[in-house]
Amino acid sequence: MPEGPEIRRVSDALNQTIAGRPLTDVWFAFDHLQAYRPRLLGAEVLRIEPRGKALLTHFSSGLTLYSHNQLYGRWVTARPGELPPSARTPRVRLETAAATAVLYSASDIELWPSADIESHPFLQRIGPDVLSDGLDAQTVLARLRQPDFARRRLGALLLDQAFLAGLGNYLRAEILWSARLSPERRPAHLPTEALAALAGAIVDVPRLSYATRGAIEKVQHHDAAFEFHVFKREGDACTRCGTTIRRIADASRPLYFCPVCQA
DNA sequence: ATAGGCCTGGAC
């Protein structure tokens, strides 16, 4: 599940179902991980921690499961003993007395000593999680003003996990629309009010998505309140000014925007 | 900054 809000939803669900209990069974599709089964059986699932788009599952036996879903991985929970029917490839199964959690399809799965997990290359590289509690507009504003970030085009900057972890292709489009900014703009050249609007959108838009169940839920349940104003809406009328939404390639990814009210 | 590759699933 792609971006920060969706990852955090998954993390919430796993914390509510399998955390706080000992593992009654554990299974990995990869032999080099399955070898750790004896060290995990009976260990407690302490908590599941989102870090940008990665998830850390901490166990009481001193191991941490690092997983990254890329575009295709997916965690599913089910009643204990049951395996959710899926055409996908199961890669990890965690079982407690309360629930089963299965990770499908993901290819980016590792077990680390919990004490060393912060030295994981991905965690070393990424910036603060955009959805973390302490992240406010002031913090984001200060980060936007750091010279290395301030010079970048917004279209590319917002995708860079080293700037803020958890933003992705739909959030960058919705943030830029919300702040009324073109992807060509650069923080260093923005007037103060525009910079403040950008910082505000970076804080608010992901939180709105998370609060309204995440974009993926919209596809699955058709009742999520989070609305795309531009993402995948090429050809639609801009909800703000009526102009036709356009799609271009930006940083090798599709980017949707309103050519009139985003300047 | 950009292209290409990797991995997997889904839409066509």
Next chain:
DNA sequence: GTCCAGGCCTAT
């Protein structure tokens, strides 16, 4: 089968 994708890494 082909192409694309809400991601990320490496090479240029």
